[in-house]
Amino acid sequence: MDVTVSDLCRNFGRVAALQGVSLAVDAGEFFAILGPSGAGKTTLLRIVAGIEHADSGSVRLGGQDVASLPVRARNTAMVFQTFALYPHLTTFENLAYPLREQRTPRAEIARRVNEVAEMLRLSHTLARKPGTLSGGEQQRCAIGRALIRRPRLLLLDEPLTNLDAKLRHDTRAEFKRLHRELGSTTIIYATPDQLEALSMGQRIGVLRAGRIVQVDTPDALYRTPGDDFVAGLVGDPPINLLPGTLRATHSGTRIDLPFMGIDAGPWHAVLDGFGAGTRLTVGLRPQAIRPVTAEPDGPAFTARVFLTEPLGDVTILDILAHGETRLRMVLPQEQAWRIAVDDTIDCTVDADQICLFAHETGTAIPRDGTAAGG
Amino acid sequence: MSAREVRSIGQAGWGRTLGAAAVSILYFFPVLFIILAAFKTRQDILTWPVKFVFTPTLDNFVSVFFRVSVEGGAAEATGFGRYFFNSMFIGGSSVLLALVIGTAAAYGFSRFPLRGNDTYLFMILTTRMMPPIIAIIPIFVLFRIFGLSGTYQGIIALYTAFNLPFSIWMVKSFFDDLDRDIEDAARMDGSGEWRVFRRVCLPQIYAGLAATFVFAVILTWNEFVFALLLTGTETRTVPVQIVRTIGGAMGVDWGLLSALETLFIIPVVLVTFALQNQLLRGVTFGTIRR
Numbered sequence: 001m002d003v004t005v006s007d008l009c010r011n012f013g014r015v016a017a018l019q020g021v022s023l024a025v026d027a028g029e030f031f032a033i034l035g036p037s038g039a040g041k042t043t044l045l046r047i048v049a050g051i052e053h054a055d056s057g058s059v060r061l062g063g064q065d066v067a068s069l070p071v072r073a074r075n076t077a078m079v080f081q082t083f084a085l086y087p088h089l090t091t092f093e094n095l096a097y098p099l100r101e102q103r104t105p106r107a108e109i110a111r112r113v114n115e116v117a118e119m120l121r122l123s124h125t126l127a128r129k130p131g132t133l134s135g136g137e138q139q140r141c142a143i144g145r146a147l148i149r150r151p152r153l154l155l156l157d158e159p160l161t162n163l164d165a166k167l168r169h170d171t172r173a174e175f176k177r178l179h180r181e182l183g184s185t186t187i188i189y190a191t192p193d194q195l196e197a198l199s200m201g202q203r204i205g206v207l208r209a210g211r212i213v214q215v216d217t218p219d220a221l222y223r224t225p226g227d228d229f230v231a232g233l234v235g236d237p238p239i240n241l242l243p244g245t246l247r248a249t250h251s252g253t254r255i256d257l258p259f260m261g262i263d264a265g266p267w268h269a270v271l272d273g274f275g276a277g278t279r280l281t282v283g284l285r286p287q288a289i290r291p292v293t294a295e296p297d298g299p300a301f302t303a304r305v306f307l308t309e310p311l312g313d314v315t316i317l318d319i320l321a322h323g324e325t326r327l328r329m330v331l332p333q334e335q336a337w338r339i340a341v342d343d344t345i346d347c348t349v350d351a352d353q354i355c356l357f358a359h360e361t362g363t364a365i366p367r368d369g370t371a372a373g374g
Numbered sequence: 375m376s377a378r379e380v381r382s383i384g385q386a387g388w389g390r391t392l393g394a395a396a397v398s399i400l401y402f403f404p405v406l407f408i409i410l411a412a413f414k415t416r417q418d419i420l421t422w423p424v425k426f427v428f429t430p431t432l433d434n435f436v437s438v439f440f441r442v443s444v445e446g447g448a449a450e451a452t453g454f455g456r457y458f459f460n461s462m463f464i465g466g467s468s469v470l471l472a473l474v475i476g477t478a479a480a481y482g483f484s485r486f487p488l489r490g491n492d493t494y495l496f497m498i499l500t501t502r503m504m505p506p507i508i509a510i511i512p513i514f515v516l517f518r519i520f521g522l523s524g525t526y527q528g529i530i531a532l533y534t535a536f537n538l539p540f541s542i543w544m545v546k547s548f549f550d551d552l553d554r555d556i557e558d559a560a561r562m563d564g565s566g567e568w569r570v571f572r573r574v575c576l577p578q579i580y581a582g583l584a585a586t587f588v589f590a591v592i593l594t595w596n597e598f599v600f601a602l603l604l605t606g607t608e609t610r611t612v613p614v615q616i617v618r619t620i621g622g623a624m625g626v627d628w629g630l631l632s633a634l635e636t637l638f639i640i641p642v643v644l645v646t647f648a649l650q651n652q653l654l655r656g657v658t659f660g661t662i663r664r
Contacts, residue, residue: 088577101564
């Protein structure tokens with residue numbers, strides 16, 4: 001079932017939760033909504049579900065405007081962040097609840113509950129109440145309750161937030177498998193975690209303060225973020241955002257950073273219109289900074305290491321470039337092991353991975369030969 | 375609750391244990407005194423110092439139900455069974471009524487707030503804050519006009535009205551503490567508003583309803599002033615009868631009085647004991663980690 005949302009607005013008192021959100025999700029797509037807490041993700045999902053009303057705008061499910069359609073007629077299921085299991089009912093009754101409300105025959109209920117319990121490894125918990133289940137079991141029970149009606153649209157509101165790290169990893173894979181198995185079911189997945197969005201979403205919509213700022217594939221979102229907010233949200237560790245200034249030199253234009261200069265050539269088409277002295281924001285992915293081994297093939301600078309965070313396979317280094325600008329870089333362990341705190345290292349930047357943003361608006365400045373807005 | 379660790383006396387310290395025991399005995403002493411007196415003869419009751427060792431007798435309990443007249447002749451029923459039934463019937467039905475109406479009102483106040491919701495709630499609470507006796511004269515007049523004096527309907531309606539504010543406030547607090555997502559989940563699962571209330575919200579607050587029931591039952595069971603003024607011989611409750619027992623040609627029959635009071639305590643103790651787990655969960659509702 002495809003979902004089209006147009007110009008949704010919703011205010012809670014003086015707080016504008018949604019300010020004109022428009023989205024189109026294809027049938028059968030796994031669509032992630034990424035945004036920090038308070039961005040309006042939950043409100044958006046609740047309006048699509050029908051348990052919240054919009055002040056203005058419309059929601060179309062499968063081409064049909066659902067404004068006058070009651071919740072139960074929308075063929076939509078939702079998994080809540082708190083799981084929202086019925087605490088007074090057993091796992092069996094929790095799973096059976098949607099079917100009972102549809103007046104499904106008893107035998108059919110028992111068959112489908114057992115089938116879903118089997119699929120989600122809940123069979124041993126059927127006689128127990130939610131309070132006695134582990135976090136992972138509660139979450140699978142909530143998913144089972146959502147799936148048992150075979151909805152055509154599944155809304156997931158931060159379903160992994162209340163789980164521990166190991167379980168999150170397993171469940172991410174589980175969700176992808178579920179999506180493949182369910183086939184035609186559309187999934188909209190809201191999360192504040194860029195890792196979840198990137199790893200599961202076929203496309204990602206980034207929500208910021210009630211507005212959609214970018215809709216793209218995970219790869220495009222990472223490589224060509226639409227603005228500095230998206231750049232800061234996507235990628236781990238977060239991108240280095242640095243103040244830069246445009247300079248004219250005898251051989252062309254240059255972007256001056258406090259510790260080095262970058263050739264502005266790749267952004268020539270847009271930057272040509274700007275005067276020298278224009279302030280820019282330069283985005284350097286931690287993965288794009290590396291120590292100089294032989295001859296530097298890009299711009300280079302010297303930095304002092306002041307913090308190392310070894311993570312096993314990689315190490316995150318906090319460095320001070322030219323003694324003043326703080327940067328973060330990531331190195332594979334085999335390169336990082338001989339670097340210690342207070343060492344001085346020569347670094348270079350992979351010029352292909354530099355992102356450029358206008359200083360005032362934060363909007364991305366596209367490289368020559370690519371369309372604006374990524 | 376089942377896996378709770380029980381401290382031994384040694385852990386608390388003997389000093390504290392004895393101190394706590396002394397305070398408990400001090401507070402429980404009047405009740406203990408009454409219960410002991412119920413099993414004593416008139417002589418034993420009036421002996422000073424107080425006797426704690428004596429030959430128990432059931433005479434007082436017999437005279438609760440049967441009166442032997444001074445002139446001799448057959449024993450005559452006192453009608454105490456009737457008053458006991460009245461207390462239970464009037465208390466039970468008015469509390470149940472208040473609970474049903476109060477739960478409906480509380481759900482409305484909690485989930486479908488009106489403009490000025492808090493004002494209504496405040497007004498409901500203030501009616502409970504004033505001493506009920508203030509309203510006795512108009513109520514007495516109303517009972518006269520409508521012919522409700524001495525009837526079951528009258529006193530049950532009155533007690534229902536007095537239990538309502540308390541029931542509404544208490545039950546509302548239980549509804550307020552519920553996780554709203556669970557109700558939304560039920561709506562997504564296809565429930566209409568009635569079934570959200572009946573199948574999802576109500577079962578979650580059963581413990582709270584039990585706690586409210588017990589508190590209201592105790593209040594109603596002990597009520598005296600309105601019962602004295604508005605019940606008749608047919609509908610008289612136990613507290614009124616207890617007071618009527620004081621006095622008489624032979625002076626106060628302390629043994630009879632003690633026996634009456636001992637019997638009067640039993641139902642409240644039983645109800646509280648039967649619902650103690652719910653009571654504990656009810657009063658600690660919302661303080662539990664989610």
